[in-house]
Amino acid sequence: MTLLGKGVSPGMAQGKAFVYKDVLLRDSERYLIDDSQIDDEKTRIKKAIDDVRKCLTIDAKQIEGKLGKQSADIFRAQEAILFDPQIGKEIKRVLETQMFNAEQVIRTVFRVLARRFRDLDNEVLRERGDDIDDLSRRLLLSLAGIHAHSLEKLPANTVLVARRLLPSDTVFLSRSSTVGVLAEFAGPAAHAALLARELGIPCIGGIPDLLETVHTGNFVLVDGTTGTAVLNPNPQAMERHKKASEEVRKSRETMAYVNSVERTVTSDGIEVSVMANVRSREDVELAMQCGADGIGLFRAEPFFLSTKHLPSAKKFATFLLESLEPARGRHIDVRLLDIGADKNPIYLHLPPEPDPSLGRRGVRVLHEYPELLDTQLRAVLEVSQEFGIGILIPMVTVDSDVLHIVSLLQKFSAEMGICRLPRIGAMIETPAAALSIASLRTHVDFFSIGSNDLTQYTMAAGRENPLVAEYFIDDHPTILRLIELVVRESGTTPVSICGELAGRVDVVPKLLKTGIRSLSVAAALVPDVKFAVRKIRKESFMQEKTDNETNHGDCRKQ
Structure with a gap:
C-alpha cells in the first residue's frame, strides 16, 4: 500500500512503525469547581507553568549542544509565550468565569490561541500553532504528574508515525534509533520539520488518515524527497527502494566530489x-x-x-x-x-x-x-x-x-x-x-x-x-x-x-x-x-x- 504526502525532510529510510498518540488526542478531566477551589486550581496551574519553564530551559540547552542555537531558539520562544502576561490574564479570566478545573482551562485557553495562528494566511505563522499545542501538552502532562516521554527509548530502525509531531517530541529523536517520520499534519515550515532536517531524518507530512492506516510493527519504506511511503512492501517494492537509496547515496557522493574540486x-x-x-x-x-x-x-x-x-x-x-x-x-x-x-x-x-x-x-x-x-x-x-x-x-x-x-x-x-x-x-x-x-x-x-x-x-x-x-x-x-x-x-x-x-x-x-x-x-x-x-x-x-x-x-x- 502506497501512502502519499508531502516531503518535508529529504532522504530515504526503512524500518518498523511506532505509532505515537500523545495526550492532546485524549480526553482530559472536565468538571466544574466552586469558589473555594479556585485558589487550589491557580496553584496547580502555577506549579505546572514553573515545571514547564524548567523543562524548556533544559531542552533548549540539550538541543543547542546537538543542533545549535537556531534550533534551541524554538524552545526559548515557547518559554517567552509562558512569560507573556496576556496569557496569564486569560488563564485567570477563564478559570474565574467558567469555573472549570485546571486541565480544562489550559485546554480552552491554548486551543483558542492555537486556532488564531492556524487561521492566518502566512504558512510560517500557521505552523506556530504547533508551538501553542506543544505548550498545552506540556502543561497537561505536568498537571497529570507525568514526566517521562514515550519517545525516550525507541528501538533501532524505527519509523515514527504521529498525527502531529511537536517540537518537544523532537528532543528525543535520534539518528541512531529513528530513521524516518510520517505525520498526518506537518508542513515544511513546521518546527518539527526544521529539526528533522537538521537531524537528517527523512520526514513526510500531510498523509491523510495516517493513524487509522498504519499500526505499530508495520514495515514501512520512506522517501522524504518524493513524499511517498510504502506500507508492508512486497519484495519488488523493497528492491526498488534499495536501488533508489543507492542512487541517492551515489548522487550525493558525486555532488560532494564536484563541490570539492570545482x-x-x-x-x-x-x-x-x-x-x-x-x-x-x-x-x-x-x-x-x-x-x-x-x-x-x-x-x-x-x-x-x-x-x-x-x-x-x-x-x-x-x-x-x-x-x-x-x-x-x-x-x-x-x-x-x-x-x-x-x-x-x-x-x-x-x-x-x-x-x-x-x-x-x-x-x-x-x-x-x-x-x-x-x-x-x-x-x-x-x-x-x-x-x-x-x-x-x-x-x-x-x-x-x-x-x-x-x-x-x-x-x-x-x-x-x-x-x-x-x-x-x-x-x-x-x-x-x-x-x-x-x-x-x-x-x-x-x-x-x-x-x-x-x-x-x-x-x-x-x-x-x-x-x-x-x-x-x-x-x-x-x-x-x-x-x-x-x-x-x-x-x-x-x-x-x-x-x-x-x-x-x-x-x-x-x-x-x-x-x-x-x-x-x-x-x-x-x-x-x-x-x-x-x-x-x-x-x-x-x-x-x-x-x-x-x-x-x-x-x-x-
Whole structure:
C-alpha cells in the first residue's frame, strides 16, 4: 500500500512503525469547581507553568549542544509565550468565569490561541500553532504528574508515525534509533520539520488518515524527497527502494566530489564562496564531505555550555585542534563565545535581565568576564599557529568592542612568543554596527553578517517570539538594503553572511545582488546552495534590485 504526502525532510529510510498518540488526542478531566477551589486550581496551574519553564530551559540547552542555537531558539520562544502576561490574564479570566478545573482551562485557553495562528494566511505563522499545542501538552502532562516521554527509548530502525509531531517530541529523536517520520499534519515550515532536517531524518507530512492506516510493527519504506511511503512492501517494492537509496547515496557522493574540486560560479562567471556553520568535529567532517569551501562560522557555545567549570585554554585549544583537523588547509573562522543572561554556562552565574536580547550579550559579556575571554583568546592564538584561522567577535556595536579584543591579542601574543596574529573579524548583527562599517573596517580584517540578529534588531521583532513572527522577515527589503550598505561601505574588506538567510536558495540571488560573494550555511545545505548558485545568471539577480525597490511597503504583506 502506497501512502502519499508531502516531503518535508529529504532522504530515504526503512524500518518498523511506532505509532505515537500523545495526550492532546485524549480526553482530559472536565468538571466544574466552586469558589473555594479556585485558589487550589491557580496553584496547580502555577506549579505546572514553573515545571514547564524548567523543562524548556533544559531542552533548549540539550538541543543547542546537538543542533545549535537556531534550533534551541524554538524552545526559548515557547518559554517567552509562558512569560507573556496576556496569557496569564486569560488563564485567570477563564478559570474565574467558567469555573472549570485546571486541565480544562489550559485546554480552552491554548486551543483558542492555537486556532488564531492556524487561521492566518502566512504558512510560517500557521505552523506556530504547533508551538501553542506543544505548550498545552506540556502543561497537561505536568498537571497529570507525568514526566517521562514515550519517545525516550525507541528501538533501532524505527519509523515514527504521529498525527502531529511537536517540537518537544523532537528532543528525543535520534539518528541512531529513528530513521524516518510520517505525520498526518506537518508542513515544511513546521518546527518539527526544521529539526528533522537538521537531524537528517527523512520526514513526510500531510498523509491523510495516517493513524487509522498504519499500526505499530508495520514495515514501512520512506522517501522524504518524493513524499511517498510504502506500507508492508512486497519484495519488488523493497528492491526498488534499495536501488533508489543507492542512487541517492551515489548522487550525493558525486555532488560532494564536484563541490570539492570545482569552483562555485554563476553561469556567467561570478565566483561565490560557500562555507559551513559548524560546532563539532562531526559537523566539520560533514561540511567537508558536502564540499564546503571552508568553515565560515565555528560556534564555541556547545563546548562551554557542556562543562560545569570554566575550561582551561589548553582544553579549549585541544578541542579546536581535534574539531578543525578535517578542514586543515581551508578557510576557518572561529567565533568567540556568544552568550547572554538567557543562555549562559552555569559557572558564570549571570543574573537574569528584564530583556536579555537588549542587555549583556556576546562581546559585552566577555568584557565583564576577563578570565572567560582570556581563555578563548589564548586558545585561539595557539591554534592559529596550526591553522590559518580568523577570530569572529560577536555582537559588535561600537569600535571599542573590537579595540579591546585587539589589545588583548597583542598582549597575549607577545607573552606567548607568537608573531603572527590571526585574522580579526566583526559580527555585524545590529543596525548600529551596519551603519558604522566605515569606522569598524579600520580595525578588522573581515566582516560576517549575522542575518538572524540583524533582522531581529532592525525589525524590532524578537526571533524567539511567535506573537510578532509576522514582522520577523529576514529578506525584507530593509534588511537587504542594510546588507548592501555593509558591502558597499566595507571597501576591500571581505564580507560574508551567515544565518538562516544565507541557506535559503530562493534568496541567494537577492544576496548576490547586494554584492555578497561569500555565504556560510548549515553543512547539509552546502550542496543545494552551490547548485543554486551555479544556475544563476547576473541579469537574474540584478532584476531583484528593481523588484525590491518597488516592494517595500507593509512588511506584514510580504
